[in-house]
Amino acid sequence: MPFATRPLRQSDYNYFPSTCPIVIDNGGSTFRIGWAGESDPRITFRNVVQRPRHKATGETVTIVGDHDPALIKYFDCTRSFQRSAFDGNVVYQFEIMEYILDYSFERMGADGPEVDHPVLITECACNPVQSRAKLAELLFETYGVPSVAFGVDTAFSYVYNQQLGICDRDGIAICSGFSTSHAFPMVNGEPVFEACCRTNIGGYHVTDYLKQLLSLKYPNHISSITWEKVEELKMEHCYVALDYFLEAKVFQKGTKEAEEKMRCWQLPWVPPPSEEPPSEEELARKAAIKEKQGQRLREMAAAKRSSRILELENELQGLEFLLQQLENVQESDIASFLSRTGYVSRQEIESALARVTQSLRKARGEQTEIEEKMEPSTSEKYPLIDFPDNMLSPEQLKEKKRQLFLKTTSEGRQRAKQKKFEEELERERQNQQDEEKRLENPELYLQQLRAKHKELSEKVEQRKRLKTNGLHTNGNNNISGGVGRGERLNAAQRERMRLLTTAAFDRGKGEDTFGAREEDWQLYKLMSKDNDDDDEGPDENEVEFNRIICRLQEIDPTFVAKSDGGSVVATEIPRFRPQTKEDFQIIFGVERFRCPEVLFQPNMIGIDQAGLDEMAGISIRRLPSKDDSIERSISNSIFLTGGSCLFPGMVERVEAEIRKIRPFESPIRVVRASDPILDAWRGAATVAAAPRFQMQTFSRHDFYEKGEDWLRSYCLRKRKKKN
Amino acid sequence: MEVEVMESEMVLPQHLSFKRVQMSDKYPKGQSRGRHWKHLKQILQAENYQSFPPNQPNYVNIESPPSMYPSKKFCDITGFEAPYVDPRTNIRYANIEVFKLVRSLPNEYVQRYLALRNAAVVLK
Numbered sequence: 001m002p003f004a005t006r007p008l009r010q011s012d013y014n015y016f017p018s019t020c021p022i023v024i025d026n027g028g029s030t031f032r033i034g035w036a037g038e039s040d041p042r043i044t045f046r047n048v049v050q051r052p053r054h055k056a057t058g059e060t061v062t063i064v065g066d067h068d069p070a071l072i073k074y075f076d077c078t079r080s081f082q083r084s085a086f087d088g089n090v091v092y093q094f095e096i097m098e099y100i101l102d103y104s105f106e107r108m109g110a111d112g113p114e115v116d117h118p119v120l121i122t123e124c125a126c127n128p129v130q131s132r133a134k135l136a137e138l139l140f141e142t143y144g145v146p147s148v149a150f151g152v153d154t155a156f157s158y159v160y161n162q163q164l165g166i167c168d169r170d171g172i173a174i175c176s177g178f179s180t181s182h183a184f185p186m187v188n189g190e191p192v193f194e195a196c197c198r199t200n201i202g203g204y205h206v207t208d209y210l211k212q213l214l215s216l217k218y219p220n221h222i223s224s225i226t227w228e229k230v231e232e233l234k235m236e237h238c239y240v241a242l243d244y245f246l247e248a249k250v251f252q253k254g255t256k257e258a259e260e261k262m263r264c265w266q267l268p269w270v271p272p273p274s275e276e277p278p279s280e281e282e283l284a285r286k287a288a289i290k291e292k293q294g295q296r297l298r299e300m301a302a303a304k305r306s307s308r309i310l311e312l313e314n315e316l317q318g319l320e321f322l323l324q325q326l327e328n329v330q331e332s333d334i335a336s337f338l339s340r341t342g343y344v345s346r347q348e349i350e351s352a353l354a355r356v357t358q359s360l361r362k363a364r365g366e367q368t369e370i371e372e373k374m375e376p377s378t379s380e381k382y383p384l385i386d387f388p389d390n391m392l393s394p395e396q397l398k399e400k401k402r403q404l405f406l407k408t409t410s411e412g413r414q415r416a417k418q419k420k421f422e423e424e425l426e427r428e429r430q431n432q433q434d435e436e437k438r439l440e441n442p443e444l445y446l447q448q449l450r451a452k453h454k455e456l457s458e459k460v461e462q463r464k465r466l467k468t469n470g471l472h473t474n475g476n477n478n479i480s481g482g483v484g485r486g487e488r489l490n491a492a493q494r495e496r497m498r499l500l501t502t503a504a505f506d507r508g509k510g511e512d513t514f515g516a517r518e519e520d521w522q523l524y525k526l527m528s529k530d531n532d533d534d535d536e537g538p539d540e541n542e543v544e545f546n547r548i549i550c551r552l553q554e555i556d557p558t559f560v561a562k563s564d565g566g567s568v569v570a571t572e573i574p575r576f577r578p579q580t581k582e583d584f585q586i587i588f589g590v591e592r593f594r595c596p597e598v599l600f601q602p603n604m605i606g607i608d609q610a611g612l613d614e615m616a617g618i619s620i621r622r623l624p625s626k627d628d629s630i631e632r633s634i635s636n637s638i639f640l641t642g643g644s645c646l647f648p649g650m651v652e653r654v655e656a657e658i659r660k661i662r663p664f665e666s667p668i669r670v671v672r673a674s675d676p677i678l679d680a681w682r683g684a685a686t687v688a689a690a691p692r693f694q695m696q697t698f699s700r701h702d703f704y705e706k707g708e709d710w711l712r713s714y715c716l717r718k719r720k721k722k723n
Numbered sequence: 724m725e726v727e728v729m730e731s732e733m734v735l736p737q738h739l740s741f742k743r744v745q746m747s748d749k750y751p752k753g754q755s756r757g758r759h760w761k762h763l764k765q766i767l768q769a770e771n772y773q774s775f776p777p778n779q780p781n782y783v784n785i786e787s788p789p790s791m792y793p794s795k796k797f798c799d800i801t802g803f804e805a806p807y808v809d810p811r812t813n814i815r816y817a818n819i820e821v822f823k824l825v826r827s828l829p830n831e832y833v834q835r836y837l838a839l840r841n842a843a844v845v846l847k
Contacts, residue, residue: 006731054724054734062735071733074725087763090782094760095750102742103735110741126782128770130761142744193780199787212839216832245795248803252817594802603794606841610787618787624778 006068007043013109018146021118021688021697022108025153025681028086028178029203029643031065032681033104036120037689041681043107048082049099064103088200089124089180090131094138105143114144118697120688122153122680125182125196129712133703136711140700147697149688151716154182155191156683157641161673162189163686170630171637172616174654176599176644177202183615185623185634193715195622199609201602203644206238207231209605210588210595218586224267225586233588234595237263240649241593242656244601251590262589269584305363312360319353382407434551449552456545463541499527596647600657613657635662641673641680687716799836800824813837 021036027047034041045065052075054061061075085096105115119139123132132150139145154175161167173191174183179202184191211230215222241247251258278286322341326349329337334346343349382403384396392400438445503523514520598604600611610618616638620631638658640650655670662668673679687693696716703711728734738745750756761769772781798805798817805815807822812833814825825833837843 006733009732057724063733064735067733068731071728071731074728090763090766092760092763092766098746098749099735102739102746105741106736106739110739112741114743115741124782126780126785128766128782130766130769142742142749144741144743193785194778196780196785197787198785209839212835216835219832245804252801252803590802594797601790601795603790603840604797605839608789610790614790614792615787 006065007045007107009107010042010109013111016117018116019118021120021149021693022115023681023685023688024104024119024121025684026091026122027153027680028084028089028180030677031100031104032678033108034681034685036685036693038685039682040678041685043104045103047086047100048084049096050077050080050082052077052080062099062103064100086179089177090128091123091135092131094134097135098138098142101138101143116144116146118147118149118688118693119145120149120151120684120693120697122156122684123150124180125152125154125184125191125198126193129708132714133708133711136698136703140703147699148703149693149697149716150714151684151687152184152191153177153680153684154184154641155186156681156687157673157676157679158184158186158191158639158683159189160679160683160686161639161641161671164674166671166674167639168633168637170633171639172619172634173639173641174612174616174645175642176612176640177642178644179204181599181612181615181642181644183612183619185619186639187630187634192623194624195619197610197615197618197622199602199607199611199615201599201605201607201609201611202642203234205598205602205605205607206595206644207234209598210234210238210591213591213595214586214588217588221267221584221586233263233265235646237588237592238596238647239593240596240600240647240653242649242653244593244597247593248590258589261592262587263592265586265588266581267584267586269581271581272579309360309363312356312363316353316356316360319349319356322349323353438555446555449548453545453548453552456541456548459541460545496527499523503527593649596644596650599644600653613654614661616654616658617661632666636667636669638668638670639673640670641676643677645672645676799839813842 016035023034023036023041025032025041029047030044031047032041032044034043048065050063050067051060052063052072053059055074055076063075083093083096085091085093085100087093091097121135121139123135127150136148136150139148154173157175158167158171158173162169169186169189171186172183173186175181179200181199181202182196184193184196186192207227207230210233211225211227214230215225218225251261322343326334326337326346338344338346341349343352384392384400384403385407387396387400389397389400434445594604598607600613602609602611616635620634623630635658638654640654651670651672655668658670659668675682687696698706698714724734737747767783770781770783772783775781777784796805796808796815797803798821799814800821801817803817803821805817807817808815809822809825812825812828814833814836816822816825828836834843
């Protein structure tokens, strides 16, 4: 921050006689105050006031100008921000102006009962009389100033540089200030206000534009892009291009020259503690642990299996032993014997034996016997079916019905099995064909397979999309901007919503004829929720797709099947990337000359007024005396002042632009003020130091006697005016 | 108040000997004063410039007219020459890379870019 150091209180106030004027340059961004005749202002500070609350005592205090950021922690700034007394370039808040004047006089060391010095203060060109009167009143009433003079900063700057020999008696002063830019023709060292013109654009707009652009470009660093910092960047790096589009082309092409012109602002960044990649030993240790755990699991599984086998074998032996015993038992004793063993009949024991044998085989991992025993022929199994009904008793009839049912179900099962078997065969055959093709020409085969995979994946995806989006998604209905909108309901659900809403809104419209036609009732069926299910089973595309994926996985090691969620590629979550130094860099290239360009083309930021270059032409046109010689002489001394004229390349650009609007071969000379920022104050100080100054001021008496009209036409002239 | 704050002299003193009327007397505490200032627009209206001869310079009539040059089109994002306008967002853009960026921008950013040249949609 340029003025973070507080100006020291001056101690020599009392050495100055009361006739020595105090000179104030009341600029939009900076306030400067000093003594007439001195070369530099004594006190300079930013023209802002902040009124925060002191945290400890709770009282509202006034802080004028910039302050040390380290001390702001003692104040509660939540409800106060830096306020300026200016609206545009006109003072409108005199309470703030009073704080500023308080502070400036206090810093100057004033300690008497009043400020007993004439005051020369700058104002904007054609200041509204109300603002001028209020300021004069403030100076007279509150500070007891004996006399006051107002003047325009640009004219002071011009006069000062004229004395230095930088510009001629006649010329154009172009002043680009903080919030506005002016152009005046100067004839005989006097500003011609009739020909003056103002564009409401200045350094504020340049900084604001740069700030907005940078914060739009780097939304992550928005908190670092403060006004003060951007102001600093602007002063250090911005320049005016001689030809904007030519310069932009250089950057568009991305040549080396452009790269050199890029500027990079490194934000404070601390590299995160880097994580060591795990060492070999670590990896080996981890693998060993994993292996160990796997081993243990395998052992456990094996133990479990062997114990189960053992158990089953025991059971088997027991059952076999039981059967043997049963052979030896007398026919009559069978019942009593069985009741002791817990089995009801011999058959049950046998079936249990078969079951145990089966599970034992399974446990041992042997091929289980899939084939069921050949079923006995239907006539044996369902003996009653072939008899006609009238030959059977009611009980037999019932039995026949049951048998019929059993027969049909078992037949159905048989058919399904058969079909499955056939499908299996078909697949096998297809695989075999594939295999043959592959063996014939592996390259071609793989290629074909891939192509097919791609095609099918697209088809499947499209189907999925249709399911969720309805049939109309081919980009057209995205015009409304909502890409994600309408994806919440699938087509069927949306249709249902439509039906419901039309049903709700059609009510009471004309005659109700619902139900007159048969189709009307169909509506309820469409509306019912059960209609939602869109599971038509996987379609053949999907089946084929899955088959191809399996196949590709088998034979192509490079193939990676997309996951289910991969249907929308864009939603892939960016992988976490550690932040690097580059993430904390603010790079700006085009912005360096794009922002100052608003001074020449205000419509870049939506201000429909002429830029600096055209302003010169406008003010020449507005000159009341249409004298060619004057026009020639003033265009030979085009004078640039004000803080925004400090951009490198400004003089060259203004000259090039004015050459375009002036007649061929007219003399054009563009000069910059010796110090565009301070010259206004210096010029004012020399004017105030001149003996003539006494006659240029007006007193409190004049102010109240002569009235508003006089004040309106008041103007600081070099020569005494006729009034 | 803290010593460092006092030493830095950043706070304006309450009482200043050179003033005839102190701030605290002019604007007493705890009294609502309402708004006691006018905006520039109101000031200019009160100036009544239309009752003065038009050749007399005043704050309003010294303003520059609009530029005589046809306004150039700049890419809203990059600042390059912009031959194209995106019909959906109204953003001017220079080339296809910028267009891709424009289409990926959220609406809030689009509006902020448009606001830079005073072309944003303003809801009132």
